[in-house]
Amino acid sequence: MGWLGSVRRSRQIPQNILAALALVLVSALVLFIAFASITRKTSLQGVLLPAAGTVQVKSPRSATLSRLLVTVGQKVKRGDALAILIIEQQTSLGDSLNREVSALEEKGQAIRSQLGLVNAQYSRRIEAAVAHLASIERELKESQEERRLFEMRVAIGRATYAAYERLVADGFYSPLLRMQKEGELLELEARLKSMDKAIEGLVRERKAASFEPDAAKNDAEMSRKNIEQSLADLQRASVDSATKGEVQLMAAQDGIIDALMVNPGDTAIAGQSLMTIIPSAGTSDVKLDAYLFATGRTVGLISNGQQVRVRYSAFPYQRYGYGKGVIEGVASSPVAMQDLPASLADALRASIKGNEPVYRIHVRLEEQALSNGTKLFPLKNGMTLEADAVLDQRRVYEWIFEPIIRATKKIN
Structure with a gap:
């Protein structure tokens, strides 16, 4: 019978090794249930705006801009001359x-x-x-x-x-x-x-x-x-309501020139914005906050004090990382899409796939600049962004035993 080959007995895994493996698996499962959590998040579109708001300097009447006396970024004080207008209407x-x-x-x-x-x-x-x-x-x-x-x-x-x-x-x-x-x-x-x-x-x-x-x-x-x-x-x-002449536009308060909408020689109608001033309190730094917009389907679980993680469109997060912020206010009334800036409204329509009203959420940022490891890049007014907000977070064991807890509360 030697031509059939030799007989060998297979070795079985020792019972103590099997028991140890089972114990490790059970322990890992128990630790996962006890300490792991399930988080539900939502992504919100938003924009950076000055924390102190902005002041629009408007033309008092139909006029031609003769001279601009300020530049973007210049610090002005209350009463400073900003521009000279020539009133065309007599x-x-x-x-x-x-x-x-x-x-x-x-x-x-x-x-x-x-x-x-x-x-x-x-x-x-x-x-x-x-x-x-x-x-x-x-x-x-x-x-x-x-x-x-x-x-x-x-x-x-x-x-x-x-x-x-x-x-x-x-x-x-x-x-x-x-x-x-x-x-x-x-x-x-x-x-x-x-x-x-x-x-x-x-x-x-x-x-x-x-x-x-x-x-x-x-x-x-x-x-x-x-x-x-x-x-x-x-x-x-x-x-200057009587005759044609030159009119000086004065700064109504201290601030920093943020944007100029016209150039010398341009004609402006009554009430047209000529420039934007960001109010300041004796400092050259402009503090920016984020304003997010959420639909009625998600705003109910968002409240003051929540942490958010911010991604800026101008700074890829893979290289510049994330920004952080804290929610300081959630509007109680919605805002219509047509009342928002056109670029932001288009991004919101694409995000929510609709034209429903949205709620404004005020976020205080922890940092006013981002870094790529070698250089700081300051944030700028009007930058678009996307922020992640946590809607709900529960432990795994709470999710597993939720039906039992709910049934117990109903019985009580």
């Missing part, structure tokens, strides 16, 4: 002039009334923000006290379970009763964790609400500056 003397002056006075009175309404509106908004913050503080304090009392109840439950465990071990009660007490203890501990999560949410909400009064003050200041600029334009118009 006004006849007599009743027609009186009517024009009266119309200008009426317009000035309307603008002053508007300033009073803006002050009252933002005063109410600031009071509401302060009251909201106080309400959150009270609710947080009550929740913390409720949590302290419930923690005492959990401690009693643990002691009761330990006592029943000893009695079951001594044979006084059946194991079924111990399992019942164990279930009650697990339910108490789950409710304690829910309280902790609710308190964490209140802490985040308190942090976000703490920004609201300052944000309302900043918005009020921006509105007042725009109205003051309109008053300054109106005053300049009334000075």
